[in-house]
Structure formats: C-alpha cells, structure tokens
Amino acid sequence: MKKVAVLTSGGxxxxxxxxxxxxxxxxxxxxVDVYGVMYGYQGLIEGHIEKLEIGSVGDIIHRGGTKLHSARCEDFKTEEGQRKGINELKERGIEGLIVIGGDGSFRGAEKLSEKGFPCIGVPATIDNDIAGTDYTIGFDTALNTIIDAVDKIRDTATSHERTYVIEVMGRDAGDLALWAGLAAGAESILIPEKEDDFQDVVTRLHRGRERGKKHSIIILAEGVASGIEYGKRIEEATNLEVRVTVLGHIQRGGSPTAFDRVLASRLGAEAVNILLAGESGIMVGIRNNRIVADDLSQVLSTKHIIEEKMFDLSKELSI
Structure with missing residues (x-):
C-alpha cells in the first residue's frame, strides 16, 4: 500500500x-502517505479528506478529544452511503482505512471490508464495552475522572452527613460504574448487567446508619435508571437526605492517562502493521498485556461481559 486513511467515529x-x-x-x-478523514463517516461521504504529515500530529498526544473530529452518520448505514465513501477514498488512490471508535464505528468498517475495501478497527470508547480486548482507549482516563469526582463528593458527603447518588456513563455496559465503585469504596454499585435490587441498597444504607455511618456513596450507571429519579426513591424509602450528581460528558474529556496514551500508541501502530500486511476486517486489541487481532465479525457478534468476581467483591467489601 502507498496510501492509507484514518478516521475517528462515534463518541x-x-x-x-x-x-x-x-x-x-x-x-x-x-x-506510506496517510490521510485524515474529518468528521467520521459523514466526512468520508462528503469527501472531507486531507493529507497528514508528521507535523499534523505534533503536540496532540496529551490532548483529549479527537483532532479529526467526529460525527454521527445515518447515511453511512445505507448501501449508497458506503459505496460513496469507498469512491471518495479510491478517487484519491487510498487503499486502506483505519477506523478508531466503538461498536457502531466497527459496523461501518465491517461493511467496507465486506465490499472489498481493506479496513482495520482500533477500539476507542470510554465504556470499555468491546469484546476481544481487555481495555478500550479512553476507559482508564474516564475511570480516573470519575474517581477524582467521587473523592471530592465524598468530602462534602462526610461534612453534611448525606447520601449521594452519582450517575456515570454506561447505557448498556457497567464497567465504568463497577471499576469506579470498587476503587472509590462505594456502598452500592448499580449496573445494567445486574438486576437492580433496590431493597438491598436500602438495607445497606440502614445497616450503615445503625453502626454509626453518617454518609454513603451509590454509583449508578445511566443504563439502570435516572440518577435524579433513583435519588428520590431512596429518599422516600429511607428518610435520609439524598443528593444526586450526574457526571455527564465530563467523563469523556481531559488529558489521557499514561495508560491510555501507551495503549493508543501500541494499537494504532499495530493497526498499520496489519493493514500493510494485506489483512482486512480485523480489530486490534489487548489481552493480558499482549496486542492481539480478531475478526471484526467475531468481535461484533460477541457480547462484552463484566468481571463477575469484581462485582461480588464490591458487595463483600461494602458490608
């Protein structure tokens, strides 16, 4: 290959x-000449493609977000949109594409591969919900952002003797809530993968009060319930003073941790190796600190699962 393109898509x-x-x-x-596709698949369809040089990526390793920007694109889910994207690449002599993103981004890459255009996927999503890799780019940074916020909230929860419900991202996956809850010592962790046992949460709060505990932290993944509504339920059931914090998009921003910078560098470089070796329809990932490669079709058909023992441990330690 003489020309390769890269894009970022999704969140x-x-x-x-x-x-x-x-x-x-x-x-x-x-x-190898390398081109950046601006605004994800939308930019691909519209031909927003520019050549990148070494200086184009100078001074960005420590920055959050994406230099190439991102956008949702319904048109790319159609046959016409996919063919238009391929044509835009071929018109510039581009022979392969590296897609940095999550589940939806990989479905687009899979479609291009099926149509004969070489694509490699690099997993990047704070939700850590991609099968085939222990970690996705951005998860560690978002996790540390949450922990930092929870630590600060605990200070005021202690001062005012309140119960706090902290809503974190995770519509379908609970990794952020689980890891953050365990790391921050939350009394209860509520994730989409586990049925919400409201009475267990209430029992834990009462038990803590009986032994003299004056404050509590509950970590709630957004896929379980609204933090505001859940806080009202707890207040009604316990007569405790409850406050709710919805962390929202603050979890997506900020300078990446050293772990995420190294992971991104390793996965990005390996994606180029695999593409130049003539392979397609592959996702690079990391398992047991080793870079691995799996078929995109296999990754997309496999459900990401949480670490059950971690969830059990969180309950054992929050007695």
Missing amino acids: DSPGMNAAIRAVVRKCIYHN
Whole structure:
C-alpha cells in the first residue's frame, strides 16, 4: 500500500489523538502517505479528506478529544452511503482505512471490508464495552475522572452527613460504574448487567446508619435508571437526605492517562502493521498485556461481559 486513511467515529474518548498520531507516524516511517478523514463517516461521504504529515500530529498526544473530529452518520448505514465513501477514498488512490471508535464505528468498517475495501478497527470508547480486548482507549482516563469526582463528593458527603447518588456513563455496559465503585469504596454499585435490587441498597444504607455511618456513596450507571429519579426513591424509602450528581460528558474529556496514551500508541501502530500486511476486517486489541487481532465479525457478534468476581467483591467489601 502507498496510501492509507484514518478516521475517528462515534463518541470521542481520551487517547484518540494518541492513536491518530501513532497511525500517522507509523505510516510515514514505512513511506506510506496517510490521510485524515474529518468528521467520521459523514466526512468520508462528503469527501472531507486531507493529507497528514508528521507535523499534523505534533503536540496532540496529551490532548483529549479527537483532532479529526467526529460525527454521527445515518447515511453511512445505507448501501449508497458506503459505496460513496469507498469512491471518495479510491478517487484519491487510498487503499486502506483505519477506523478508531466503538461498536457502531466497527459496523461501518465491517461493511467496507465486506465490499472489498481493506479496513482495520482500533477500539476507542470510554465504556470499555468491546469484546476481544481487555481495555478500550479512553476507559482508564474516564475511570480516573470519575474517581477524582467521587473523592471530592465524598468530602462534602462526610461534612453534611448525606447520601449521594452519582450517575456515570454506561447505557448498556457497567464497567465504568463497577471499576469506579470498587476503587472509590462505594456502598452500592448499580449496573445494567445486574438486576437492580433496590431493597438491598436500602438495607445497606440502614445497616450503615445503625453502626454509626453518617454518609454513603451509590454509583449508578445511566443504563439502570435516572440518577435524579433513583435519588428520590431512596429518599422516600429511607428518610435520609439524598443528593444526586450526574457526571455527564465530563467523563469523556481531559488529558489521557499514561495508560491510555501507551495503549493508543501500541494499537494504532499495530493497526498499520496489519493493514500493510494485506489483512482486512480485523480489530486490534489487548489481552493480558499482549496486542492481539480478531475478526471484526467475531468481535461484533460477541457480547462484552463484566468481571463477575469484581462485582461480588464490591458487595463483600461494602458490608
């Protein structure tokens, strides 16, 4: 290959820029021209494609978000949209595409691969909900953002002797809530993968009060319930003073952690290696600290599962 393109799609996550940087510099190292597709698949359809140089990715490894920007694109889910995207690439002599994103982004890459255009996926989403990899780019940074917020909230919860419900991202996956809850010592963790046992939450709160505990932290994944509504239920059931914090999009921003920068660099570089080796329809990931490669079709047909023992441990430690 002489020309390769890279795009970011779906929700942004810290470390995407580090992955872009790795792709660009790895390509240039191998004397391959590299192009950036702006605004994800929408930009691909509309032809927003520009050549990138070494300087194009200078001073971005520590920045959150994505230099290439991102956008949702319903048109790319159609046959016409996919063919138009391929034509835009071929008109510029581009022979392969690296897609940095999550589940929806990979479905687009899978469709391009099925149509004969080489694509490699790099998992980047704060939800950590992609099968085939232990971690996705951005998860560690978002996790640390949540923990930092919870630590601060606990200070005021202690001062005012209140119960706090903290809503975190995770519509269909509970990794952020589970990891943050365990790391921050939350009394209860509520995730989509486990049925909400409201009475167990209430019992834990009462039990804590009986032994003299004056404050409590409950971590709630957004896919379980609205934090505001859940806080009202707890207040009605316990007569305790409850406050709710919805962390929202603050979880997606910020400078990526060292872990995410290194992970992004390793995965981005390996994606180039695999693409230049002539493979397609592959996702690069990490398992047991080793870079691995799996078929996109296999990844997309496999459900990500939480670590059951971690969930059990969180209950054992929050007695």
